Amino acid sequence: MKDRTLILIKPDAIRKGLIGVILSRFENVGFKIVKLKMVRLSEEDAKNFYSVHMNKPFFKNLVPFIASGPVVAAVIEGEDVRVVTRKIIGPTNPKYAPPGTIRGDFGTSITENAIHASDSHDSFLKEYEVIFGSQD
Numbered sequence: 809m810k811d812r813t814l815i816l817i818k819p820d821a822i823r824k825g826l827i828g829v830i831l832s833r834f835e836n837v838g839f840k841i842v843k844l845k846m847v848r849l850s851e852e853d854a855k856n857f858y859s860v861h862m863n864k865p866f867f868k869n870l871v872p873f874i875a876s877g878p879v880v881a882a883v884i885e886g887e888d889v890r891v892v893t894r895k896i897i898g899p900t901n902p903k904y905a906p907p908g909t910i911r912g913d914f915g916t917s918i919t920e921n922a923i924h925a926s927d928s929h930d931s932f933l934k935e936y937e938v939i940f941g942s943q944d
């Protein structure tokens with residue numbers, strides 16, 4: 809099976825009408841979107857999705873923000889997709905994200921940074937389960 813990663817288009821980007829623009833960044837480089845879901849996460853799901861950060865000071869702002877409106881989750885497939893995706897989205901803080909990256913073009917703050925992507929295979933599996941349930 810080809811490599812897979814999960815991206816989450818965050819509520820700030822959904823409110824700005826950026827779903828199509830953001831998904832096309834991945835299709836434009838030849839990746840395939842193999843699963844797609846729009847969902848509003850409960851606070852419990854949001855806490856579970858970001859449980860790796862539960863002891864960080866920003867966790868208390870992150871959870872209500874992610875649960876503040878619908879998100880779009882996509883599973884993206886292709887060669888080296890996890891590494892390339894992190895280049896396409898750019899650094900966490902939009903202030904340091906170059907133009908041409910998703911966060912550089914559309915992020916407004918470190919919390920409202922438009923998009924999340926899995927940073928490892930383990931986080932992909934965990935995040936997939938929160939959004940889509942068990943693997944199919």
Ligand code: CMP
Pocket residue numbers: 861866870900918919920921923924925
């Ligand atoms: P994301 O890739 O979704 O993973 C965790 C999120 O926490 C991160 O993007 C940011 O939106 C948010 N966050 C808020 N403050 C910080 C911080 N100081 N360091 C890292 N991430 C932060």
